Amino acid sequence: xxxxxxxxxxxxxxxxxxxxxxxxxxxxxxxxxxxxxxxxxxxxxxxxxxxxxxxxxxxxxxxxxxxxxxxxxxxxxxxxxxxxxxxxxxxxxxxxxxxxxxxxxxxxxxxxxxxxxxxxxxxxxxxxxxxxxxxxxxxxxxxxxxxxxxxxxxxxxxxxxxxxxxxxxxxxxxxxxxxxxxxxxxxxxxxxxxxxxxxxxxxxxxxxxxxxxxxxxxxxxxxxxxxxxxxxxxxxxxxxxxxxxxxxxxxxxxxxxxxxxxxxxxxxxxxx
Numbered sequence: 001x002x003x004x005x006x007x008x009x010x011x012x013x014x015x016x017x018x019x020x021x022x023x024x025x026x027x028x029x030x031x032x033x034x035x036x037x038x039x040x041x042x043x044x045x046x047x048x049x050x051x052x053x054x055x056x057x058x059x060x061x062x063x064x065x066x067x068x069x070x071x072x073x074x075x076x077x078x079x080x081x082x083x084x085x086x087x088x089x090x091x092x093x094x095x096x097x098x099x100x101x102x103x104x105x106x107x108x109x110x111x112x113x114x115x116x117x118x119x120x121x122x123x124x125x126x127x128x129x130x131x132x133x134x135x136x137x138x139x140x141x142x143x144x145x146x147x148x149x150x151x152x153x154x155x156x157x158x159x160x161x162x163x164x165x166x167x168x169x170x171x172x173x174x175x176x177x178x179x180x181x182x183x184x185x186x187x188x189x190x191x192x193x194x195x196x197x198x199x200x201x202x203x204x205x206x207x208x209x210x211x212x213x214x215x216x217x218x219x220x221x222x223x224x225x226x227x228x229x230x231x232x233x234x235x236x237x238x239x240x241x242x243x244x245x246x247x248x249x250x251x252x253x254x255x256x257x258x259x260x261x262x263x264x265x266x267x268x269x270x271x272x
Contacts, residue, residue: 125253
């Protein structure tokens, strides 16, 4: 990989991992549209590690409080909100973890298609717009209950389909449950931590079995750039979310979906 490809793909991952536009779709589409060779599994793991470091760093205080709360529960003290939130995050990760194990090969082959991405980008972009427009937006994370967690966790499993956007579908679910935009976004970002760890762990295991050579310079640069861009993306997204809402991302998804349909539908053979 040359440095331009490393720079572009690292920034793409850092920005799109936390925005409701689908990072997996962009990591598939950018090389496809630019005519680049696939960046490979090792680089994908590296840039996901960067975004993991970003979210861990940004929410370090909240994560520490969750660990302290969980430790207090183990000592027999009352279940605090922070400990309950940690349990919620773990439980909401189960559906996507199970579906990932069951359908990993199907998702990585059959569904890894520009046309699939085009349709999911459009469909879930519209869903995001509906959720943002009609969600009550009057609840905070402290009001979450097990019914909310089941709904958000099951919706996250759908994000295995490329183009859906993990942050987009969990944001939509949170808004439909009545959470404020910021509360839904914060929970979505915290929910990304175990998902990135699980997905990265599975990919790393596959990579170690393949015993492929690594470009350590490219991987290190990818971790750094995706981490920095991911951190600033979280910060400014949360600051600007209530001011501008999610409508700009809905428009972006609709524009991208239409562009992809016009670009790849003629190549598919459906239109001659």
